[in-house]
Amino acid sequence: MNMAIQYGTHIIHTVQPGDTVYSLAVRYESDVDAISQANGLYPPFTDPFVIYTGQVLVIPRQLVDPTETFYVAQPGDNLILLAQRFSTHWELLAGINPTVQNPNIIFPNQQLRVPVFAYDVELNDTLNSISQVTGVPIEEILLANSSRPAISQDLIYEGIKVLIPIPSSQNIVVVQPFPGSIVRDNSIIEGFARAFEANVLYRLVDANNTEVIEETFTTAEYAGPNYGRFRESVTFDTEPTSEEGTLQVFTRSARDGSIQDLVEIKVRFE
Known part of the structure:
Protein backbone atom coordinates (compact mmCIF):
# COMPACT_ATOMS: atom_id res chain seq x y z
CA MET A 1 0.00 0.00 0.00
CA ILE A 166 -0.02 11.91 14.71
CA PRO A 167 1.30 9.99 17.74
CA SER A 168 2.51 12.32 20.50
CA SER A 169 3.41 12.40 24.17
CA GLN A 170 2.81 15.25 26.59
CA ASN A 171 6.11 16.86 25.62
CA ILE A 172 6.97 15.61 22.11
CA VAL A 173 5.28 15.46 18.72
CA VAL A 174 6.96 14.41 15.46
CA VAL A 175 5.56 16.20 12.39
CA GLN A 176 7.97 14.59 9.89
CA PRO A 177 8.00 11.76 8.91
CA PHE A 178 4.28 11.03 9.03
CA PRO A 179 3.19 7.60 10.27
CA GLY A 180 3.45 5.03 7.48
CA SER A 181 5.72 7.07 5.24
CA ILE A 182 9.12 6.06 3.84
CA VAL A 183 12.32 6.95 5.68
CA ARG A 184 15.64 6.97 3.84
CA ASP A 185 19.22 7.79 4.71
CA ASN A 186 19.41 11.61 4.98
CA SER A 187 15.65 11.95 5.56
CA ILE A 188 14.51 14.83 7.75
CA ILE A 189 12.94 14.33 11.15
CA GLU A 190 11.12 17.33 12.56
CA GLY A 191 8.83 18.12 15.43
CA PHE A 192 8.29 20.01 18.68
CA ALA A 193 9.62 19.10 22.10
CA ARG A 194 9.66 20.43 25.66
CA ALA A 195 12.97 19.01 26.85
CA PHE A 196 15.53 19.67 29.58
CA GLU A 197 18.44 21.59 28.05
CA ALA A 198 16.60 21.17 24.69
CA ASN A 199 18.09 17.69 24.16
CA VAL A 200 15.85 15.43 22.03
CA LEU A 201 16.94 11.82 21.54
CA TYR A 202 15.99 9.48 18.72
CA ARG A 203 16.72 6.05 17.31
CA LEU A 204 15.39 4.03 14.38
CA VAL A 205 14.84 0.28 14.56
CA ASP A 206 13.53 -2.06 11.90
CA ALA A 207 11.00 -4.85 12.41
CA ASN A 208 13.84 -7.27 13.24
CA ASN A 209 14.97 -4.92 16.02
CA THR A 210 18.11 -3.96 14.08
CA GLU A 211 19.25 -0.45 15.02
CA VAL A 212 19.19 1.38 11.70
CA ILE A 213 20.07 4.57 13.61
CA GLU A 214 21.66 4.10 17.00
CA GLU A 215 20.51 6.41 19.80
CA THR A 216 21.66 9.96 19.11
CA PHE A 217 20.39 13.44 19.76
CA THR A 218 19.29 16.68 18.21
CA THR A 219 18.55 20.02 19.83
CA ALA A 220 15.28 21.93 19.98
CA GLU A 221 15.20 25.69 19.45
CA TYR A 222 14.20 26.27 23.06
CA ALA A 223 14.75 24.38 26.30
CA GLY A 224 11.91 23.51 28.66
CA PRO A 225 9.60 24.82 29.99
CA ASN A 226 9.03 26.06 26.42
CA TYR A 227 8.24 23.86 23.44
CA GLY A 228 10.83 24.27 20.70
CA ARG A 229 10.98 23.04 17.12
CA PHE A 230 13.66 20.49 16.24
CA ARG A 231 14.80 19.48 12.77
CA GLU A 232 17.55 17.06 11.80
CA SER A 233 18.83 15.22 8.73
CA VAL A 234 19.37 11.64 9.87
CA THR A 235 22.16 9.24 8.93
CA PHE A 236 21.66 5.49 8.82
CA ASP A 237 24.23 3.48 10.81
CA THR A 238 23.04 0.18 9.34
CA GLU A 239 20.98 -0.80 6.32
CA PRO A 240 17.43 -1.88 7.25
CA THR A 241 16.82 -5.64 7.23
CA SER A 242 13.03 -5.39 6.85
CA GLU A 243 10.44 -3.27 5.05
CA GLU A 244 9.02 -1.66 8.19
CA GLY A 245 10.41 -0.05 11.29
CA THR A 246 9.80 2.37 14.15
CA LEU A 247 11.20 5.83 14.73
CA GLN A 248 11.50 6.43 18.46
CA VAL A 249 11.82 10.01 19.75
CA PHE A 250 12.18 10.61 23.48
CA THR A 251 14.06 12.26 26.34
CA ARG A 252 15.88 10.70 29.28
CA SER A 253 15.45 11.49 32.94
CA ALA A 254 18.22 13.68 34.36
CA ARG A 255 17.78 11.73 37.60
CA ASP A 256 18.10 8.10 36.53
CA GLY A 257 18.49 8.07 32.74
CA SER A 258 15.16 6.34 32.12
CA ILE A 259 13.30 6.99 28.86
CA GLN A 260 10.59 9.64 29.08
CA ASP A 261 7.96 11.00 26.68
CA LEU A 262 8.53 8.22 24.16
CA VAL A 263 6.84 8.79 20.80
CA GLU A 264 6.87 5.91 18.30
CA ILE A 265 6.20 6.48 14.61
CA LYS A 266 5.65 3.52 12.33
CA VAL A 267 7.69 3.97 9.14
CA ARG A 268 8.65 2.04 6.02
CA PHE A 269 11.91 1.48 4.16
CA GLU A 270 12.45 1.22 0.44
Missing part, protein backbone atom coordinates in the same frame (compact mmCIF):
# COMPACT_ATOMS: atom_id res chain seq x y z
CA ASN A 2 1.40 3.39 -0.99
CA MET A 3 0.76 6.26 1.37
CA ALA A 4 -1.34 8.98 -0.24
CA ILE A 5 -0.22 11.69 2.16
CA GLN A 6 -1.52 15.10 1.20
CA TYR A 7 1.07 17.82 1.61
CA GLY A 8 0.22 21.49 2.09
CA THR A 9 -2.05 23.17 4.62
CA HIS A 10 -5.47 21.81 5.57
CA ILE A 11 -8.16 23.55 7.59
CA ILE A 12 -10.67 21.69 9.80
CA HIS A 13 -13.83 23.82 9.73
CA THR A 14 -17.15 23.19 11.47
CA VAL A 15 -20.00 24.47 9.28
CA GLN A 16 -21.83 27.50 10.70
CA PRO A 17 -25.27 28.88 9.72
CA GLY A 18 -24.94 30.72 6.41
CA ASP A 19 -21.79 28.92 5.29
CA THR A 20 -21.67 27.68 1.70
CA VAL A 21 -18.99 25.69 -0.07
CA TYR A 22 -18.26 28.77 -2.18
CA SER A 23 -17.95 31.14 0.80
CA LEU A 24 -15.60 28.69 2.53
CA ALA A 25 -13.51 28.31 -0.62
CA VAL A 26 -13.07 32.10 -0.70
CA ARG A 27 -12.43 32.38 3.05
CA TYR A 28 -9.73 29.72 3.14
CA GLU A 29 -8.24 30.27 -0.33
CA SER A 30 -9.45 26.90 -1.53
CA ASP A 31 -11.53 25.57 -4.41
CA VAL A 32 -15.17 24.48 -4.53
CA ASP A 33 -14.45 21.21 -6.33
CA ALA A 34 -11.50 20.41 -4.06
CA ILE A 35 -13.67 20.89 -0.95
CA SER A 36 -16.44 18.77 -2.47
CA GLN A 37 -14.04 15.94 -3.36
CA ALA A 38 -12.27 16.00 0.01
CA ASN A 39 -15.52 15.67 1.95
CA GLY A 40 -17.79 13.57 -0.24
CA LEU A 41 -20.22 16.42 -0.99
CA TYR A 42 -21.93 14.38 -3.70
CA PRO A 43 -24.27 11.37 -3.98
CA PRO A 44 -24.66 8.93 -2.27
CA PHE A 45 -23.71 11.04 0.77
CA THR A 46 -25.63 14.20 -0.13
CA ASP A 47 -26.84 16.30 -3.00
CA PRO A 48 -23.97 18.08 -4.76
CA PHE A 49 -22.29 20.79 -2.63
CA VAL A 50 -24.86 20.52 0.18
CA ILE A 51 -23.48 21.12 3.69
CA TYR A 52 -25.24 21.47 7.04
CA THR A 53 -24.58 23.26 10.32
CA GLY A 54 -22.28 21.24 12.59
CA GLN A 55 -20.75 19.21 9.76
CA VAL A 56 -16.95 19.06 9.85
CA LEU A 57 -15.10 19.79 6.61
CA VAL A 58 -11.46 19.30 5.69
CA ILE A 59 -10.51 22.21 3.45
CA PRO A 60 -7.28 22.04 1.41
CA ARG A 61 -5.66 25.40 0.80
CA GLN A 62 -4.66 25.89 -2.82
CA LEU A 63 -1.50 27.85 -2.06
CA VAL A 64 1.87 26.14 -1.70
CA ASP A 65 2.00 26.20 2.09
CA PRO A 66 3.79 24.23 4.79
CA THR A 67 2.29 20.80 5.52
CA GLU A 68 0.22 21.65 8.59
CA THR A 69 -3.34 21.12 9.77
CA PHE A 70 -5.28 23.84 11.58
CA TYR A 71 -8.53 23.46 13.51
CA VAL A 72 -10.88 26.46 13.52
CA ALA A 73 -12.14 26.84 17.10
CA GLN A 74 -15.89 26.90 17.79
CA PRO A 75 -17.84 28.37 20.72
CA GLY A 76 -17.51 26.00 23.66
CA ASP A 77 -14.22 24.49 22.51
CA ASN A 78 -11.29 24.18 24.89
CA LEU A 79 -7.87 22.59 24.67
CA ILE A 80 -8.85 19.58 26.77
CA LEU A 81 -11.72 18.70 24.40
CA LEU A 82 -9.51 19.20 21.34
CA ALA A 83 -6.77 17.06 22.88
CA GLN A 84 -9.26 14.24 23.43
CA ARG A 85 -10.59 14.55 19.89
CA PHE A 86 -7.16 14.40 18.27
CA SER A 87 -5.60 11.89 20.71
CA THR A 88 -2.99 14.28 22.07
CA HIS A 89 -2.31 16.43 25.16
CA TRP A 90 -3.68 19.88 25.97
CA GLU A 91 -0.28 21.14 27.16
CA LEU A 92 1.25 20.15 23.83
CA LEU A 93 -1.52 21.97 21.94
CA ALA A 94 -0.86 25.09 24.00
CA GLY A 95 2.89 24.75 23.49
CA ILE A 96 2.86 24.44 19.68
CA ASN A 97 0.41 27.35 19.22
CA PRO A 98 2.02 30.73 19.92
CA THR A 99 -1.39 32.43 19.60
CA VAL A 100 -2.56 30.65 22.79
CA GLN A 101 -1.72 33.11 25.56
CA ASN A 102 -3.83 31.43 28.24
CA PRO A 103 -4.41 27.67 27.90
CA ASN A 104 -7.81 28.09 29.55
CA ILE A 105 -9.03 30.45 26.83
CA ILE A 106 -9.35 29.90 23.10
CA PHE A 107 -11.50 32.10 20.92
CA PRO A 108 -14.10 31.25 18.26
CA ASN A 109 -12.48 31.23 14.79
CA GLN A 110 -8.98 31.02 16.28
CA GLN A 111 -6.89 28.71 14.09
CA LEU A 112 -4.98 26.14 16.13
CA ARG A 113 -2.27 23.85 14.81
CA VAL A 114 -3.21 20.24 15.62
CA PRO A 115 -1.04 17.09 15.31
CA VAL A 116 -2.98 15.60 12.42
CA PHE A 117 -2.27 14.94 8.75
CA ALA A 118 -4.59 14.47 5.78
CA TYR A 119 -4.63 11.18 3.91
CA ASP A 120 -6.22 10.88 0.47
CA VAL A 121 -8.25 7.67 0.23
CA GLU A 122 -7.19 5.51 -2.72
CA LEU A 123 -9.02 2.71 -4.50
CA ASN A 124 -9.45 -0.36 -2.25
CA ASP A 125 -8.36 1.50 0.90
CA THR A 126 -10.20 0.69 4.10
CA LEU A 127 -9.88 2.27 7.53
CA ASN A 128 -8.37 -1.01 8.65
CA SER A 129 -5.67 -0.94 5.95
CA ILE A 130 -4.92 2.73 6.70
CA SER A 131 -4.68 1.92 10.40
CA GLN A 132 -2.32 -0.98 9.72
CA VAL A 133 0.08 0.98 7.53
CA THR A 134 0.16 4.05 9.82
CA GLY A 135 0.02 2.23 13.14
CA VAL A 136 -2.74 4.61 14.29
CA PRO A 137 -5.73 2.81 15.88
CA ILE A 138 -9.05 2.91 13.99
CA GLU A 139 -10.76 4.33 17.09
CA GLU A 140 -8.45 7.36 17.05
CA ILE A 141 -9.00 7.88 13.30
CA LEU A 142 -12.79 7.75 13.71
CA LEU A 143 -12.69 10.17 16.65
CA ALA A 144 -10.61 12.67 14.67
CA ASN A 145 -13.18 12.46 11.85
CA SER A 146 -16.29 12.95 13.99
CA SER A 147 -19.21 14.70 12.26
CA ARG A 148 -17.89 13.76 8.81
CA PRO A 149 -20.71 11.67 7.26
CA ALA A 150 -18.63 10.46 4.30
CA ILE A 151 -16.31 8.56 6.66
CA SER A 152 -17.45 5.43 8.46
CA GLN A 153 -15.74 2.32 9.75
CA ASP A 154 -17.41 0.21 7.07
CA LEU A 155 -16.92 2.29 3.93
CA ILE A 156 -14.72 5.09 2.63
CA TYR A 157 -14.55 6.43 -0.90
CA GLU A 158 -11.62 7.21 -3.15
CA GLY A 159 -10.54 10.86 -3.05
CA ILE A 160 -11.98 11.71 0.36
CA LYS A 161 -9.47 13.12 2.85
CA VAL A 162 -9.20 11.25 6.14
CA LEU A 163 -7.67 12.98 9.17
CA ILE A 164 -4.99 10.83 10.82
CA PRO A 165 -3.80 11.79 14.33
Whole structure:
Protein backbone atom coordinates (compact mmCIF):
# COMPACT_ATOMS: atom_id res chain seq x y z
CA MET A 1 0.00 0.00 0.00
CA ASN A 2 1.40 3.39 -0.99
CA MET A 3 0.76 6.26 1.37
CA ALA A 4 -1.34 8.98 -0.24
CA ILE A 5 -0.22 11.69 2.16
CA GLN A 6 -1.52 15.10 1.20
CA TYR A 7 1.07 17.82 1.61
CA GLY A 8 0.22 21.49 2.09
CA THR A 9 -2.05 23.17 4.62
CA HIS A 10 -5.47 21.81 5.57
CA ILE A 11 -8.16 23.55 7.59
CA ILE A 12 -10.67 21.69 9.80
CA HIS A 13 -13.83 23.82 9.73
CA THR A 14 -17.15 23.19 11.47
CA VAL A 15 -20.00 24.47 9.28
CA GLN A 16 -21.83 27.50 10.70
CA PRO A 17 -25.27 28.88 9.72
CA GLY A 18 -24.94 30.72 6.41
CA ASP A 19 -21.79 28.92 5.29
CA THR A 20 -21.67 27.68 1.70
CA VAL A 21 -18.99 25.69 -0.07
CA TYR A 22 -18.26 28.77 -2.18
CA SER A 23 -17.95 31.14 0.80
CA LEU A 24 -15.60 28.69 2.53
CA ALA A 25 -13.51 28.31 -0.62
CA VAL A 26 -13.07 32.10 -0.70
CA ARG A 27 -12.43 32.38 3.05
CA TYR A 28 -9.73 29.72 3.14
CA GLU A 29 -8.24 30.27 -0.33
CA SER A 30 -9.45 26.90 -1.53
CA ASP A 31 -11.53 25.57 -4.41
CA VAL A 32 -15.17 24.48 -4.53
CA ASP A 33 -14.45 21.21 -6.33
CA ALA A 34 -11.50 20.41 -4.06
CA ILE A 35 -13.67 20.89 -0.95
CA SER A 36 -16.44 18.77 -2.47
CA GLN A 37 -14.04 15.94 -3.36
CA ALA A 38 -12.27 16.00 0.01
CA ASN A 39 -15.52 15.67 1.95
CA GLY A 40 -17.79 13.57 -0.24
CA LEU A 41 -20.22 16.42 -0.99
CA TYR A 42 -21.93 14.38 -3.70
CA PRO A 43 -24.27 11.37 -3.98
CA PRO A 44 -24.66 8.93 -2.27
CA PHE A 45 -23.71 11.04 0.77
CA THR A 46 -25.63 14.20 -0.13
CA ASP A 47 -26.84 16.30 -3.00
CA PRO A 48 -23.97 18.08 -4.76
CA PHE A 49 -22.29 20.79 -2.63
CA VAL A 50 -24.86 20.52 0.18
CA ILE A 51 -23.48 21.12 3.69
CA TYR A 52 -25.24 21.47 7.04
CA THR A 53 -24.58 23.26 10.32
CA GLY A 54 -22.28 21.24 12.59
CA GLN A 55 -20.75 19.21 9.76
CA VAL A 56 -16.95 19.06 9.85
CA LEU A 57 -15.10 19.79 6.61
CA VAL A 58 -11.46 19.30 5.69
CA ILE A 59 -10.51 22.21 3.45
CA PRO A 60 -7.28 22.04 1.41
CA ARG A 61 -5.66 25.40 0.80
CA GLN A 62 -4.66 25.89 -2.82
CA LEU A 63 -1.50 27.85 -2.06
CA VAL A 64 1.87 26.14 -1.70
CA ASP A 65 2.00 26.20 2.09
CA PRO A 66 3.79 24.23 4.79
CA THR A 67 2.29 20.80 5.52
CA GLU A 68 0.22 21.65 8.59
CA THR A 69 -3.34 21.12 9.77
CA PHE A 70 -5.28 23.84 11.58
CA TYR A 71 -8.53 23.46 13.51
CA VAL A 72 -10.88 26.46 13.52
CA ALA A 73 -12.14 26.84 17.10
CA GLN A 74 -15.89 26.90 17.79
CA PRO A 75 -17.84 28.37 20.72
CA GLY A 76 -17.51 26.00 23.66
CA ASP A 77 -14.22 24.49 22.51
CA ASN A 78 -11.29 24.18 24.89
CA LEU A 79 -7.87 22.59 24.67
CA ILE A 80 -8.85 19.58 26.77
CA LEU A 81 -11.72 18.70 24.40
CA LEU A 82 -9.51 19.20 21.34
CA ALA A 83 -6.77 17.06 22.88
CA GLN A 84 -9.26 14.24 23.43
CA ARG A 85 -10.59 14.55 19.89
CA PHE A 86 -7.16 14.40 18.27
CA SER A 87 -5.60 11.89 20.71
CA THR A 88 -2.99 14.28 22.07
CA HIS A 89 -2.31 16.43 25.16
CA TRP A 90 -3.68 19.88 25.97
CA GLU A 91 -0.28 21.14 27.16
CA LEU A 92 1.25 20.15 23.83
CA LEU A 93 -1.52 21.97 21.94
CA ALA A 94 -0.86 25.09 24.00
CA GLY A 95 2.89 24.75 23.49
CA ILE A 96 2.86 24.44 19.68
CA ASN A 97 0.41 27.35 19.22
CA PRO A 98 2.02 30.73 19.92
CA THR A 99 -1.39 32.43 19.60
CA VAL A 100 -2.56 30.65 22.79
CA GLN A 101 -1.72 33.11 25.56
CA ASN A 102 -3.83 31.43 28.24
CA PRO A 103 -4.41 27.67 27.90
CA ASN A 104 -7.81 28.09 29.55
CA ILE A 105 -9.03 30.45 26.83
CA ILE A 106 -9.35 29.90 23.10
CA PHE A 107 -11.50 32.10 20.92
CA PRO A 108 -14.10 31.25 18.26
CA ASN A 109 -12.48 31.23 14.79
CA GLN A 110 -8.98 31.02 16.28
CA GLN A 111 -6.89 28.71 14.09
CA LEU A 112 -4.98 26.14 16.13
CA ARG A 113 -2.27 23.85 14.81
CA VAL A 114 -3.21 20.24 15.62
CA PRO A 115 -1.04 17.09 15.31
CA VAL A 116 -2.98 15.60 12.42
CA PHE A 117 -2.27 14.94 8.75
CA ALA A 118 -4.59 14.47 5.78
CA TYR A 119 -4.63 11.18 3.91
CA ASP A 120 -6.22 10.88 0.47
CA VAL A 121 -8.25 7.67 0.23
CA GLU A 122 -7.19 5.51 -2.72
CA LEU A 123 -9.02 2.71 -4.50
CA ASN A 124 -9.45 -0.36 -2.25
CA ASP A 125 -8.36 1.50 0.90
CA THR A 126 -10.20 0.69 4.10
CA LEU A 127 -9.88 2.27 7.53
CA ASN A 128 -8.37 -1.01 8.65
CA SER A 129 -5.67 -0.94 5.95
CA ILE A 130 -4.92 2.73 6.70
CA SER A 131 -4.68 1.92 10.40
CA GLN A 132 -2.32 -0.98 9.72
CA VAL A 133 0.08 0.98 7.53
CA THR A 134 0.16 4.05 9.82
CA GLY A 135 0.02 2.23 13.14
CA VAL A 136 -2.74 4.61 14.29
CA PRO A 137 -5.73 2.81 15.88
CA ILE A 138 -9.05 2.91 13.99
CA GLU A 139 -10.76 4.33 17.09
CA GLU A 140 -8.45 7.36 17.05
CA ILE A 141 -9.00 7.88 13.30
CA LEU A 142 -12.79 7.75 13.71
CA LEU A 143 -12.69 10.17 16.65
CA ALA A 144 -10.61 12.67 14.67
CA ASN A 145 -13.18 12.46 11.85
CA SER A 146 -16.29 12.95 13.99
CA SER A 147 -19.21 14.70 12.26
CA ARG A 148 -17.89 13.76 8.81
CA PRO A 149 -20.71 11.67 7.26
CA ALA A 150 -18.63 10.46 4.30
CA ILE A 151 -16.31 8.56 6.66
CA SER A 152 -17.45 5.43 8.46
CA GLN A 153 -15.74 2.32 9.75
CA ASP A 154 -17.41 0.21 7.07
CA LEU A 155 -16.92 2.29 3.93
CA ILE A 156 -14.72 5.09 2.63
CA TYR A 157 -14.55 6.43 -0.90
CA GLU A 158 -11.62 7.21 -3.15
CA GLY A 159 -10.54 10.86 -3.05
CA ILE A 160 -11.98 11.71 0.36
CA LYS A 161 -9.47 13.12 2.85
CA VAL A 162 -9.20 11.25 6.14
CA LEU A 163 -7.67 12.98 9.17
CA ILE A 164 -4.99 10.83 10.82
CA PRO A 165 -3.80 11.79 14.33
CA ILE A 166 -0.02 11.91 14.71
CA PRO A 167 1.30 9.99 17.74
CA SER A 168 2.51 12.32 20.50
CA SER A 169 3.41 12.40 24.17
CA GLN A 170 2.81 15.25 26.59
CA ASN A 171 6.11 16.86 25.62
CA ILE A 172 6.97 15.61 22.11
CA VAL A 173 5.28 15.46 18.72
CA VAL A 174 6.96 14.41 15.46
CA VAL A 175 5.56 16.20 12.39
CA GLN A 176 7.97 14.59 9.89
CA PRO A 177 8.00 11.76 8.91
CA PHE A 178 4.28 11.03 9.03
CA PRO A 179 3.19 7.60 10.27
CA GLY A 180 3.45 5.03 7.48
CA SER A 181 5.72 7.07 5.24
CA ILE A 182 9.12 6.06 3.84
CA VAL A 183 12.32 6.95 5.68
CA ARG A 184 15.64 6.97 3.84
CA ASP A 185 19.22 7.79 4.71
CA ASN A 186 19.41 11.61 4.98
CA SER A 187 15.65 11.95 5.56
CA ILE A 188 14.51 14.83 7.75
CA ILE A 189 12.94 14.33 11.15
CA GLU A 190 11.12 17.33 12.56
CA GLY A 191 8.83 18.12 15.43
CA PHE A 192 8.29 20.01 18.68
CA ALA A 193 9.62 19.10 22.10
CA ARG A 194 9.66 20.43 25.66
CA ALA A 195 12.97 19.01 26.85
CA PHE A 196 15.53 19.67 29.58
CA GLU A 197 18.44 21.59 28.05
CA ALA A 198 16.60 21.17 24.69
CA ASN A 199 18.09 17.69 24.16
CA VAL A 200 15.85 15.43 22.03
CA LEU A 201 16.94 11.82 21.54
CA TYR A 202 15.99 9.48 18.72
CA ARG A 203 16.72 6.05 17.31
CA LEU A 204 15.39 4.03 14.38
CA VAL A 205 14.84 0.28 14.56
CA ASP A 206 13.53 -2.06 11.90
CA ALA A 207 11.00 -4.85 12.41
CA ASN A 208 13.84 -7.27 13.24
CA ASN A 209 14.97 -4.92 16.02
CA THR A 210 18.11 -3.96 14.08
CA GLU A 211 19.25 -0.45 15.02
CA VAL A 212 19.19 1.38 11.70
CA ILE A 213 20.07 4.57 13.61
CA GLU A 214 21.66 4.10 17.00
CA GLU A 215 20.51 6.41 19.80
CA THR A 216 21.66 9.96 19.11
CA PHE A 217 20.39 13.44 19.76
CA THR A 218 19.29 16.68 18.21
CA THR A 219 18.55 20.02 19.83
CA ALA A 220 15.28 21.93 19.98
CA GLU A 221 15.20 25.69 19.45
CA TYR A 222 14.20 26.27 23.06
CA ALA A 223 14.75 24.38 26.30
CA GLY A 224 11.91 23.51 28.66
CA PRO A 225 9.60 24.82 29.99
CA ASN A 226 9.03 26.06 26.42
CA TYR A 227 8.24 23.86 23.44
CA GLY A 228 10.83 24.27 20.70
CA ARG A 229 10.98 23.04 17.12
CA PHE A 230 13.66 20.49 16.24
CA ARG A 231 14.80 19.48 12.77
CA GLU A 232 17.55 17.06 11.80
CA SER A 233 18.83 15.22 8.73
CA VAL A 234 19.37 11.64 9.87
CA THR A 235 22.16 9.24 8.93
CA PHE A 236 21.66 5.49 8.82
CA ASP A 237 24.23 3.48 10.81
CA THR A 238 23.04 0.18 9.34
CA GLU A 239 20.98 -0.80 6.32
CA PRO A 240 17.43 -1.88 7.25
CA THR A 241 16.82 -5.64 7.23
CA SER A 242 13.03 -5.39 6.85
CA GLU A 243 10.44 -3.27 5.05
CA GLU A 244 9.02 -1.66 8.19
CA GLY A 245 10.41 -0.05 11.29
CA THR A 246 9.80 2.37 14.15
CA LEU A 247 11.20 5.83 14.73
CA GLN A 248 11.50 6.43 18.46
CA VAL A 249 11.82 10.01 19.75
CA PHE A 250 12.18 10.61 23.48
CA THR A 251 14.06 12.26 26.34
CA ARG A 252 15.88 10.70 29.28
CA SER A 253 15.45 11.49 32.94
CA ALA A 254 18.22 13.68 34.36
CA ARG A 255 17.78 11.73 37.60
CA ASP A 256 18.10 8.10 36.53
CA GLY A 257 18.49 8.07 32.74
CA SER A 258 15.16 6.34 32.12
CA ILE A 259 13.30 6.99 28.86
CA GLN A 260 10.59 9.64 29.08
CA ASP A 261 7.96 11.00 26.68
CA LEU A 262 8.53 8.22 24.16
CA VAL A 263 6.84 8.79 20.80
CA GLU A 264 6.87 5.91 18.30
CA ILE A 265 6.20 6.48 14.61
CA LYS A 266 5.65 3.52 12.33
CA VAL A 267 7.69 3.97 9.14
CA ARG A 268 8.65 2.04 6.02
CA PHE A 269 11.91 1.48 4.16
CA GLU A 270 12.45 1.22 0.44
